[in-house]
Amino acid sequence: MSLEVTNVSGGYGRVPVLHDVTFSVPDGQVVGLIGLNGAGKSTTIKHIIGLLQPQTGTITVDGLTLASDANAYRGSIAYVPETPVLYPELTLREHLELAMMAYGLDQQQAWHKLDRLLAMFRLDNKLDWFPDNFSKGMKQKVMIASAFMTDAQLFIIDEPFTGLDPVAVHDLITLVNEQKARGAAVLMSTHVLATAQEYADGFVLLRDGQVRAQGSLSALRDEFNLPNASLDDIYMAMTQEV
Template sequence: MVLNIEKLTGGYSKTAVIHDISFNIKAGEIVGLIGLNGAGKSTTIKHILGLLNPQAGRIEVNGIEIGEDTEEYRRALAYIPESPILYEELTLNEHIDMTIMAYGLEEGMAWERAEQLLKVFRLDEKGEMFPTHFSKGMKQKVMLICAFIVEPDLYIIDEPFLGLDPLGIESLIELMVSERTEGRSILMSTHILSTAERYCDRYVILDDGRLLVSGTIDELRDGLGMPGASLDELYLSLTGGAGSNESTPS
């Protein structure tokens, strides 16, 4: 099991935001984390990343809790936030170099992969540019490149399609599917349910800080008695008809 979460309760203070959440991700799976603003998606992600301490429950990556071996735990993860976080004083190439050093990657192989990714995202001639000259979409692509050169066991991607142009979205989806084929796993928080339905193997649906349901699309259909329903229709049924097309994650 790449990621295992058992009875996770936590938040930003003594008041819990998420309650008793349990789910897992196996090797070679893309799992969609679905929910409205305030559902608990971002809080769950921050707990997985080790940015928040659980009030109860446990989180394991490759069978290791972060307190057991922090370096090994974090080395198995790559995180791509919704809003790109770059250093204005570093060029694109220097961001790649920093990632290689931070993860202790073999430089030659990492740069080979980086050069391929730079071409995929059409940034191969932007290596000496600084982030101040980048659009939001270009900044997002830099984050994607830095994450995908790592080739971790688990990618955590928060709203991956926001800010990307159609070609960028297509390239990202192809990369995600390729990584799944290589046995790597992805936890993807998204509001674009039609895309999630096409590419995710399973879904974890949160509402008001609690797990509503998790499973494959067929398991969700069977559980709700809605054969042939789309993920949008299942989600609307589960949440009592609340809108599912908001653009900002929780």
């Protein structure tokens, strides 16, 4: 298993947002993290990437914990945030070089990967542009390129389709499937349920900071007693529970 979240409780203060959350993302699989706004998806991701420390429980990535080897743990994760984070004083080229240094990548190899990624997202002629000149979708593409030039074992993608045009959505799915074929694990938080249903191998459904259900679509159908339900049907059923 690449990612193991075990009995994690935690949040931003004394009162936990997450309550005994347990799930895994195996190597070579895409798992969709699904839930209403406020269900705990972003809080879960912040715990995994190390921005928050669990009050109880453990998180391991490829057998590593943040406490055992922080650099190796962080280096094994590539993260695409919901809101792009770019420095106004750095060009696109400088952002990419900064990411290379952060991951300790060989620059020649990284640029070789980036040649394809930048062309795919139509950023190859914008290396000397500053973020103020980028649309939200372009900023999101910079985040995607920065993540997918790495050889991370775990990709965490938070609401990846926000602001992307249909061609870019297709390209991102292609990249996700390539990493899955390479044996990497992918945790993807999204509200685009039809796309999640089509491309994810399994799902973790969060409700009020707890795992309400998890597993394949077939397992979720059994759990909710909805034999022919779509992921959207199951989501609606979960939100209507008392």
